[in-house]
Amino acid sequence: MTQALTKGGDDAALIRWTFWQGFRAGLPFNAAVIPFGLLFGVVAADAGFDILQTMSMSILVLAGASSLTAIELLTQNAPVFIVLLTASAVNLRMAMYSASLAPHISKGPLWQRALAAYLMVDHAYALSIANYESKPAAPVRAKLAYYLGVVLASVPSWYFACLIGALVGAQMPASLGLDFAGVVMFVSLFAPAVRGLPKVIAMAVAVCGSLLLAWIPYSLGVLIAACFGMLAGALCEAALRGQAREVV
Amino acid sequence: MVPSNLEVWITIVGLAVATFFIRFSFIGILGGRRMPDWLLTALRYVPVTILPALIAPAILWPEVTGGQFEPLRATAAVLTFALAWVLKSPMLGFLCGLVCLVFLINANQIFGL
Structure with missing residues (x-):
């Protein structure tokens, strides 16, 4: 009450x-x-x-x-x-x-x-x-x-x-x-998140892709490379999980 | 290259609207609906792919030198990555990286060379 x-x-x-x-x-x-x-x-x-x-x-x-x-x-x-x-x-x-x-x-x-x-x-x-x-x-x-x-x-x-x-x-x-402070800031923003093989692979693919696709006009290569990176990371994660299941 | 005023304003307003709706999406419109698993997985990789892809060309071919590789700036970028990774902190990595950058770029003046 x-x-x-x-x-x-x-x-x-x-x-x-x-x-x-x-x-x-x-x-x-x-x-x-x-x-x-x-x-x-x-x-x-x-x-x-x-x-x-x-x-x-x-x-x-x-x-x-x-x-x-x-x-x-x-x-x-x-x-x-x-x-x-x-x-x-x-x-x-x-x-x-x-x-x-x-x-x-x-x-x-x-x-x-x-x-x-x-x-x-x-x-x-x-x-x-x-x-x-x-x-x-x-x-x-x-x-x-x-x-x-x-x-x-x-x-x-x-x-x-x-x-x-x-x-x-x-x-x-x-x-x-x-002039380069922005780049330093970007690097420090994502670096601590790069842990584990799938994230390392995702980043490596995105970086290589972006450098190889830098010739694409309008900076579109960045987005395309990032998509490849995400795909590579997700596939690697799935592969590792599959492996873990086989072991168990 | 300094962007035009109109481009800057369209970017500010457009990005503000798009960002609001991304943030509002589930708490405001979609409610408690679940995201598909493949999308959740992909989203976890957004920070470690878009940001590195964006700045990789700026590290190898910086704008100040007109696209010429410049070892001091590249070294500062690599050191920042290592420091932020080891310290597991964006903030500490950034502050240390900034010190490295300013030190490297101005080393010849600091030592009076």
Whole structure:
């Protein structure tokens, strides 16, 4: 009886508590978000983006790797259609995040789901799904509160870091070698993920393919080579699994 | 080559819309439906294929030198890969890689050669 009476208050308290839990979990990610944001701003400025363009990209797209991909291809003079196709392809992993989060939050209010979609960055997904799987019975509103806590702790700093990077980038001397900073950033983004034979093979095929197909106009070789790489990785994975089954 | 203003704006708006719908796909439209297994497998290989394919030509034939192979930049790229891989951290790998890059490119000035 008393439980039923105080339920509304308990709910609000639980949701507030979950929000701050998410916020605390998200804070340490600023150590990664801030340097990447700074460099994103510098690279965009180096490519000829003005402050308004850099900030529009940083705020509207909110996906560093694909924004960098777009900038890299634009400076290679690829047609806009190819730029959009390749940069969107970099974000396809987020469809996987969305599918994995759906059972937990797809019953929430539409505006909250739309907000969660806009804010779906890698660590928001990773932290939230770990939290949901440890507390599967939590109410949808609490799950969304955790998610919002994570992103509010770490997304505003992305905007500020990009802004500072863009302001500083315009003043950087060209002799510093920062023309290559974007490449260094890309390498560090994917290198830690290359673990296990299938991933190594996927990367090797994609790299060789891209170099061999560099003659194809409009940078289309990148997408074709990436598809070959994915196929090679998936086939290798299947072959290894088949082998494991024979052993068992 | 600096891209034109119109191209930049089409890219920003187009990428924003496409990215939103990729993120919204399952939590907003498709609900709890499952993705086919082959698609899930393929998606796990997206980061380790598209990003390396994109930058491999930029490492071997950098733009600043007009497409000439340039050992200092290539070395910085290889060192960054090794560091990020060993440290298992994009952030640490990036910071160390950046230090390597700036050091290598400016080594002749640093040592007064």
